[in-house]
Amino acid sequence: MDQANRELEALLDFYLASGIDCLLETDPVDRFAETARRAERRAGEQMFRPSDRQVQGPGPAAAQSPLSRMPGADRPLPQTAPHSISSNPAAQPQGGEASGGGASAVLPNASVVESARDAAGNASTLEELRACLEGFDGCNLRLTAKNLVFADGNPQARVMFVGEAPGRDEDLQGKPFVGRSGQLLDRMLNAIGLDRSGAYIANVVPWRPPGNRTPTPQETEICKPFIMRQIELVKPDILVFLGSASAKTLLGTQEGIRKLRGRWMNFSTGNAEIACVATYHPAYLLRSSLEKRQSWQDFLSIKQKLAEKRTN
Template sequence: MNSIPGRNEAVQLLAWYAEMGVDLAMEDEPQDRFAETAAAHAVTGNASGGSPIQASRERPLPTLERAPSERFSGERPPLVVPAAASTPAQDVAVADARSRAREAKSLDELRSILETYDGVPLKKTATKLVFADGNPQAKVMFVGEAPGMEEDREGLPFVGRAGQLLDKMLTAVGLDRTSVYIANILPWRPPGNRKPTPQETELCLPFARRQIELVNPDILVLLGGTPTSVLLGKDGIMKLRGQWHDYEIDGRAIKALPTLHPAFLLRTPSQKKFAWRDFRALKAELNAGVR
């Protein structure tokens, strides 16, 4: 027996749409096409005495009515998702996070600040601070979304199944954790590995930006939709992956390459070929010299 999808299923479906790059709406209002078809079958089938299948074949397809300015433009209006409303308390907390992040003059100081900072509620539910791994002098910095269960336990980023896949991907292009630097936008694990809320991301972003500034890499590799969205201000990882962008910080443009998150590749192995192309582009850029 079919059941009506609940909130979790709906959220997962929307997340999958986002990963696939589905970010355009066909119409302003949602339409339940299944209900329309069922109703048409019931009316047309009973009136004609024919089968629902025959009735559906005879019924003309619906037309989509558009405003005059949209009919011949070749583009559809974007699906706009409203951002979470800011509150005075959130604004104060973000301002404090920015102030504290600016205090750090080195990566060690930034880690110390985060270890004593209590302005992010996620810290209370996490086991350990997951600051970074790898070589802080590396030319390439990888940025993910947030730690998972294994990372929370060990205090290092990308050590679970996704991290093991990342290690293999690095090896395939002649890199390893001694030649790259790895961090996340959020240094604490969200409970249950859930997706970070916009408020949590906003609070942690000043520290992530300062971390990038202090590492000062030649190349940023953005693993997945979240770091791509918050650092580049662009959504749709499937459309953006494999393309070079500029990340502006401290008066300097750093080359940034969005690619697919290893956790997504574990769920969707057929997409690994795209990540392999991205890593080959990374290797080519390193071989050519980026400074």
């Protein structure tokens, strides 16, 4: 019975760490499919709508139109508008998009991911990469986030920490790990003789998902080229994944954090091999204090690895 309770508690902790703190609907809803259906309905209405010369006002023909009797046909539909992610036309995503409230939402597809790769690859400095992200409109999270959360700390640092996505406090301040979990991370850094001047901190996804929900696989895939390029430009000696989400995304593994943590691996940028390790996310440790001992062991291992790199 104790084992079952522990497993249930671990599952609830996982949901909370993923941003799932309430149940809104019993069944999943594909919002992108809804947007596509509304766009198709609107195109159909325009196809069968009589011209101004044929109908001067709301007559019997319009009242009897089958499309006018469809559920939701009286609601306004999104208008389509062109967009670009940069001044380079070749870098513009080819996916369809829908507009809401004057902002443009993009349907995530392979061409948008390819556009993200092209845009990230063209950045030769961190400043250019940040400017590229600020002008990038291929990820819909930008429509609901208040600020781009690019990075914090020292770009010249020898150790880089990567989390999954910013939360509410990070979104408000535009810096990663500044809320309660960030304060815990600062204390953990201090315990091994580091602070933010000796570390560089970023997230896989630089915009806060609405309600702190978990980023979708499509959102993560679109943002992945930017964090990959960020790692290449920082060139840290050591890369630390905070939580399983960032580790799974960047290492391409499906192993959970309990199997990944504390195990030194190599991360390849294509041009260099970087020593990397995963540990528990500070937000998870705030709810599972029993795991802090293991995280302390991980941070001691990071301290030792930094010392070894320094002597080499």
